[in-house]
Amino acid sequence: MIANTPQPPYYAVIFTSERTEIEQGYAETAERMVELASEQPGFLGVESARNDIGITVSYWKDLESVKNWKMNAEHTLAREKGRTDWYKAFKVRIAKVERDYDFTK
C-alpha cells in the first residue's frame, strides 16, 4: 500500500538492504517491527518492497520521532540480529520530505 502521509514537511527513513540466505526469524521480526513502529509517536506510515534488494521507507513526523524509534529497545535488538543474521549489506538514509504529489485512477 502507498502510505497516506500528511502534507509535507515530514521525514522519510529509506532503508535499502541485501539479504543473506538466513530466513530464521526474519519474516516474524519484519512483521513485528512494522506493528511496533506503527505504535510509536510520530509514525506516519511505511512502504516496503523486495525482489533483488529490499526497500522499506518509513515516514515520521519529525527527527525526534525518528530518533525515538531508533532507540526503542525491541527495535535495537532486532537491528543487532539484522547485522549478525539477516543482512549482507544495508544503507539507511534520513531525509526530509519537502514536496509530494500523487495520482490515482
Added chain:
Amino acid sequence: MIANTPQPPYYAVIFTSERTEIEQGYAETAERMVELASEQPGFLGVESARNDIGITVSYWKDLESVKNWKMNAEHTLAREKGRTDWYKAFKVRIAKVERDYDFTK
C-alpha cells in the same frame, strides 16, 4: 544494488506505485528511464524493488537536477504513458537526505 551515493546532503525522489495489469511497453520503458536518468547531470544513483507495490528511489545532487530530469522530454512522454496505461496509483516524494549510514559484512 544499493546505490553508492556521496556524503549528504543530496536529494532523493521516492516513487511508490501500484501497477495496472497492462504490461505492453512497461519493462522496456522502465529500463530506458534508468539508462536515461543515469546520463543526466546530477544523477547519483537509483534503487528499485517491486512486489505488491513498487518503490524506486533515485538520488540527485540538488533540486535543480531533480527539476531538469522532470522536464526531460522523453521522461515526460514516459510519465504520460504511466498515467494512461501502467499505473493505478502512484505517489512521488521529493526529500533532502540529511544523514546516512551503512553496513557491509
